[in-house]
Amino acid sequence: MDRIYLDQAATSFPKAEGVAAAMTDYIEHIGVNINRGGYNQAYRAAGLVYDARESLCSLFDFDKPSHVIFTQSITYAMNMILKGFLKEGDHVLVSSLEHNAVMRPLTQLQEERGISFTRIPCNAYGEIDLDEIEPLIRSNTRAVIMTHASNLTGVLHPIREIGALAHKKGLRFIVDTAQTAGVFPISMKEMQIDALAFTGHKTLLGPQGIGGFLMTDEMAAQTKALISGGTGSISDTEQVPDFLPDKFEAGTLNLPGIAGLQAGLSYISKQGAKQIRERERMLTNLFLTGILDIENIRIVGRKHVYDHTEGYQEEQDYAPIVSVQCRNIDESELAYRLDTQYGIMTRVGMHCAPHAHKALGTFPKGTLRFSFGFQNREEDIRRAVFALRKECGSK
Amino acid sequence: MDRIYLDQAATSFPKAEGVAAAMTDYIEHIGVNINRGGYNQAYRAAGLVYDARESLCSLFDFDKPSHVIFTQSITYAMNMILKGFLKEGDHVLVSSLEHNAVMRPLTQLQEERGISFTRIPCNAYGEIDLDEIEPLIRSNTRAVIMTHASNLTGVLHPIREIGALAHKKGLRFIVDTAQTAGVFPISMKEMQIDALAFTGHKTLLGPQGIGGFLMTDEMAAQTKALISGGTGSISDTEQVPDFLPDKFEAGTLNLPGIAGLQAGLSYISKQGAKQIRERERMLTNLFLTGILDIENIRIVGRKHVYDHTEGYQEEQDYAPIVSVQCRNIDESELAYRLDTQYGIMTRVGMHCAPHAHKALGTFPKGTLRFSFGFQNREEDIRRAVFALRKECGSK
Numbered sequence: 001m002d003r004i005y006l007d008q009a010a011t012s013f014p015k016a017e018g019v020a021a022a023m024t025d026y027i028e029h030i031g032v033n034i035n036r037g038g039y040n041q042a043y044r045a046a047g048l049v050y051d052a053r054e055s056l057c058s059l060f061d062f063d064k065p066s067h068v069i070f071t072q073s074i075t076y077a078m079n080m081i082l083k084g085f086l087k088e089g090d091h092v093l094v095s096s097l098e099h100n101a102v103m104r105p106l107t108q109l110q111e112e113r114g115i116s117f118t119r120i121p122c123n124a125y126g127e128i129d130l131d132e133i134e135p136l137i138r139s140n141t142r143a144v145i146m147t148h149a150s151n152l153t154g155v156l157h158p159i160r161e162i163g164a165l166a167h168k169k170g171l172r173f174i175v176d177t178a179q180t181a182g183v184f185p186i187s188m189k190e191m192q193i194d195a196l197a198f199t200g201h202k203t204l205l206g207p208q209g210i211g212g213f214l215m216t217d218e219m220a221a222q223t224k225a226l227i228s229g230g231t232g233s234i235s236d237t238e239q240v241p242d243f244l245p246d247k248f249e250a251g252t253l254n255l256p257g258i259a260g261l262q263a264g265l266s267y268i269s270k271q272g273a274k275q276i277r278e279r280e281r282m283l284t285n286l287f288l289t290g291i292l293d294i295e296n297i298r299i300v301g302r303k304h305v306y307d308h309t310e311g312y313q314e315e316q317d318y319a320p321i322v323s324v325q326c327r328n329i330d331e332s333e334l335a336y337r338l339d340t341q342y343g344i345m346t347r348v349g350m351h352c353a354p355h356a357h358k359a360l361g362t363f364p365k366g367t368l369r370f371s372f373g374f375q376n377r378e379e380d381i382r383r384a385v386f387a388l389r390k391e392c393g394s395k
Numbered sequence: 396m397d398r399i400y401l402d403q404a405a406t407s408f409p410k411a412e413g414v415a416a417a418m419t420d421y422i423e424h425i426g427v428n429i430n431r432g433g434y435n436q437a438y439r440a441a442g443l444v445y446d447a448r449e450s451l452c453s454l455f456d457f458d459k460p461s462h463v464i465f466t467q468s469i470t471y472a473m474n475m476i477l478k479g480f481l482k483e484g485d486h487v488l489v490s491s492l493e494h495n496a497v498m499r500p501l502t503q504l505q506e507e508r509g510i511s512f513t514r515i516p517c518n519a520y521g522e523i524d525l526d527e528i529e530p531l532i533r534s535n536t537r538a539v540i541m542t543h544a545s546n547l548t549g550v551l552h553p554i555r556e557i558g559a560l561a562h563k564k565g566l567r568f569i570v571d572t573a574q575t576a577g578v579f580p581i582s583m584k585e586m587q588i589d590a591l592a593f594t595g596h597k598t599l600l601g602p603q604g605i606g607g608f609l610m611t612d613e614m615a616a617q618t619k620a621l622i623s624g625g626t627g628s629i630s631d632t633e634q635v636p637d638f639l640p641d642k643f644e645a646g647t648l649n650l651p652g653i654a655g656l657q658a659g660l661s662y663i664s665k666q667g668a669k670q671i672r673e674r675e676r677m678l679t680n681l682f683l684t685g686i687l688d689i690e691n692i693r694i695v696g697r698k699h700v701y702d703h704t705e706g707y708q709e710e711q712d713y714a715p716i717v718s719v720q721c722r723n724i725d726e727s728e729l730a731y732r733l734d735t736q737y738g739i740m741t742r743v744g745m746h747c748a749p750h751a752h753k754a755l756g757t758f759p760k761g762t763l764r765f766s767f768g769f770q771n772r773e774e775d776i777r778r779a780v781f782a783l784r785k786e787c788g789s790k
Contacts, residue, residue, distance in 0.1 A: 005427070007434070011647065013426040020419040023651065027415040027602055031408040032400075032740070039740035041398070072467035072604075075624035075646025083621075101624035101646060103633040108623055201647060207422055209467075209604050209649025226621070228503055229470035229496035230747030236759055237749060238498040251470025251496060252406065252596060254604025254649060256418070335434075345427070345434035352625030354632060364631055 001343040004380045009151050009179060009202065009321050009371035010347055016205035016267035019260045023207065026259040033252055034232075045255060052258045053245075055265040060177075060196055061187035062214050069248040070212040070258060074178050074199035075101040077213040080248060081174055081195045082106065082145070084223040090115050091141045093133065093171075095157055096122045096359035097150040100352040102176060106145075122359055126155035126301050133165055143172040143194075148186065149179040152356045152367065153301035154284075154321035156184070163192035172219055178202055179319045182268045183277050194219040200257065205374075206264035210257035220244055227251075276374045280320040283372045283381050287322060290385030296327040296392040300367050301360045323351075323367035326392050331368040334391055342387040346370055396738040399775045404546050404574060404597065404716050404766035405742055411600035411662035414655045418602065421654040428647055429627075440650060447653045448640075450660040455572075455591055456582035457609050464643040465607040465653060469573050469594035470496040472608040475643060476569055476590045477501065477540070479618040485510050486535045488528065488566075490552055491517045491754035492545040495747040497571060501540075517754055521550035521696050528560055538567040538589075543581065544574040547751045547762065548696035549679075549716035551579070558587035567614055573597055574714045577663045578672050589614040595652065600769075601659035605652035615639055622646075671769045675715040678767045678776055682717060685780030691722040691787040695762050696755045718746075718762035721787055726763040729786060737782040741765055 005013045026048070032039070034046040053065035062068075071077045082105045086092065094102060096119045109115040118136050122128050133144075144166045149156045159175055166173040172194040177186060181198045182205070188196055195215045200206035215223065228240045229250035241247050268276065288304065291297055300323040303316065326334055335348040349366045350357060357363035370384060400408045421443070427434070429441040448460035457463075466472045477500045481487065489497060491514045504510040513531050517523050528539075539561045544551045554570055561568040567589040572581060576593045577600070583591055590610045595601035610618065623635045624645035636642050663671065683699065686692055695718040698711065721729055730743040744761045745752060752758035765779060 003436070007427065011426070011428045015422055015426065020422040023422070023602075024415040024419055027410055027418070027655075031406070031410065032402065033406045033603065039402075039734040041740065072471070072649055073646040076467070076471075076622055078624065079622045079645075099625060100630070100633060104623035104625070104635055104645065107633045108620070108635060112619075199647070207418075207649075207651045208428065208647050209652045224507075225503070227471055227474045228499035229473065230494060230499070232747065235495070235745035235747050235749060238495060238502045240499055240503060250474075250499065251468040252594070252603050254467055254652065256602045256655075257604045257649065257652070260422075260651075339434040345436065350630035352627065352630050354630060 003343045003345065004383055005345050006370045006372060006376070006380065006384060007345050007347045008373035008376070009369065011201045011208060012203065012205050012373050014375055015207065016264040018263040018267060019206055022259040022263035023256040026256045034255070048262065049253065049255070049258055052262040052265070055262060056198070056214065059182060059265065060214055061189050064217065066244045067217065067220060068212065068214050069245050070210065070253050072209060072211065072254065074176065074197045074211040077197040077211050078102055078176065079105050080226045081197060081213055081215070081223065082109065083226045085172070085219065086113065086115050086142065088113050088115070089140060091138050092117045093120055093136055093141060093144045095120050095128065095146045097126050097152065097155070097353065097356040098145070098147055099151055099176065099178070102145055102147070103355065119355065124301065124360060125303050126150050126153055126360060128157060130158070130161055130165065133162070134169070137169055137171070141171060143174055145174040147176040147178070148184070149319035150356060151179050151321065152323050152351050152353050152369065153360065154179070154319035155301060156180070156317050156319065159193070160191045167192045179321065182265070183273055183280065183319070184317070185273070188214060200261040200264065204261060204264045205267060206261035207257055210254050210261045220247070225250070271374070279374055280372055283376055283378065284318065284320045284322065286378060286381045287370060287372070287385060290381070291324070291388050294389055294392050297388065298325045298327070300325060300362055320372040321369065323362070323369045325362060325365065325367055328392055331366060335368055337391055338387055342383060344384055344387055398738045398740065399778055400740050401765045401767060401771070401775065401779060402740050402742045403768035403771070404764065406596045406603060407598065407600050407768050409770055410602065411659040413658040413662060414601055417654040417658035418651040421651045429650070443657065444648065444650070444653055447657040447660070450657060451593070451609065454577060454660065455609055456584050459612065461639045462612065462615060463607065463609050464640050465605065465648050467604060467606065467649065469571065469592045469606040472592040472606050473497055473571065474500050475621045476592060476608055476610070476618070477504065478621045480567070480614065481508070481510050481537065483508050484535055485537045486533050487512045487537060488515055488531055488539045490515050490523065490541045492521055492547065492550070492748065492751040493540070493542055494546055494571065494573070497540055497542070498750065514750065519696065519755060520698050521545050521548055521755060523552060525553070525556055525560065528557070529564070532564055532566070536566060538569055540569040542571040542573070543579070544714035545751060546574050546716065547718050547746050547748055547764065548755065549574070549714035550696060551575070551712050551714065554588070555586045562587045574716065577660070578668055578675065578714070579712065580668070583609060595656040595659065599656060599659045600662060601656035602652055605649050605656045615642070620645070666769070674769055675767055678771055678773065679713065679715045679717065681773060681776045682765060682767070682780060685776070686719070686783050689784055689787050692783065693720045693722070695720060695757055715767040716764065718757070718764045720757060720760065720762055723787055726761060730763055732786055733782055737778065739779055739782055
């Protein structure tokens, strides 16, 4: 059976053309470490890493390649930002839709370091009323932490407005771009983002094992290194270097992963983010138009209008993620049938975002999530719609 | 010019046959995440990761695959062990030859958490007198942390004896196997190791970007998670799971890296650790025999006898690493000439182990380090010897 992958929000598949080849080339022809040997290959490796830093600066409208930090994943990046920056007694604001990559570190910090957090409320569509933010700010509030798009419904937070508000109030603004990087326009400068965390293996179409963060100089100066070790710099001391990227990049980097990520970034740059975004929106609308009238399906947290000529039309931007609940069948059973009978891969449950489900009224049942990517075919969507109509019935 | 890679202690090159292919296969044919989707491919990915955990258990004589934790590097592993386990006011013992992957985290913990450490003294050959350890133990001493082999001279610490002593005194024993895993026999059980950190890209012949640690259940129960986030388990809570591996493996793993590491482990298992070790010893002895009578070269921290029939003979096991200093030429200049005139890649400086240089009397000048691997040819060694004789003169 031909397999259809609709779990793109967990990791993208297939990866961008050239990702595996770039990694193989690194492993077979460059191989060496950076900042460790003085020979020629080491400079070639360093050049490749520098190019990736520059590509990410260009993608996120940021001007300091040295302040692009590579980690294993966005989870590591978020831990390094939050645990490095927050001090005993600090308070932060978060959205109600955060992933556990943010909430579990904060919960740990609450227990271990007396840090507190307040969730900014949202409506049943995941939308924030900007006027509700200011009254939540306390004298010890230091930062606003926010996912750009929900990994549950795809709803985008108004990060431009929230960044402006955060800075007006002297707060640092930390953004999780796991579901939007490379697809939606993000400017660290214009959106006043102090720390931006990214993952390489989702929307950036690179391999698993590479992610990281970009951080302003001002914020970096206030952030301790969560991880330390050899850097190949100031190697005559057992102190952590105070300059970037070395301060936050200890030990050997995932160099083949960086080569793969760079291939993903090149692919995106060649295709164009706008074209990717439009194609993904087209696929999402095709899916929504197809399932809208299935009476046993409830689409979670999406505002839409249905036009008899145009089909499904969204009122605002969403990442290509659709969560549903079903009335006639358990979502886990439905996911199992989609997989085994139709070859359709989806994801069911909490999606590592339990409070998002509470905010949207889908806790503790969870949802069945469909997520689409640039390389999905229209035929994939039609088959998913067909399967859902078959299993959940239609009017 | 044909290039000769003698910086194997920084990262091995070439990688084991099949490493890049295994990673490409993962990226192009499996692709998906583990613990995230319920579809078939996800189980295939999970199986591959499980196999790698089992291979590492088998390599290190350990019986809990769930207690094998994957990280980006051994540096991350050491940070997670030390910062997760040590509490305010704790004291630890370390060898005098530790890498900054151990010393920088400890220095941070000293400043941030009031942790103290004492270095176990060694002689000019890096050897520890076991009788000197016990008097260093204090009432608040909780662990002994030790590299198996020095990354500067290759000298092996007697970890079996030190593990026994540590356990007799109720201390946890933490071992860094960066320069020995897969080549020298290591048994967590017999050597009474509570936490063993490994890297995938050196002696295990895998790619950069993968490393980790193995930890006993007893020690894991006393160790907090330094990094937390989504695990695909108990996803209805914002608490960190208390079971392994999830407690220490948050976020998406470096799955292509694990596939590559598994290829390295298979290669080693096929070749045989003993055969690898003997070949590396032969290459090292060939090198030492060749340079022993170059009067301007001083070999750092190695005990040896020279036999006119047999050539260079070591009195004990060493990892295939040789550090030298030169009388007639600065080591950096020599490294540069070796690279540009002879195509020989080495490494000069502190090797991220400043105190090891202090212990061995080579601080702050540093050394020029040659390190060999299973796949180096005898011809590589002869050319290195030729270059050194030419540049440093001979009797």
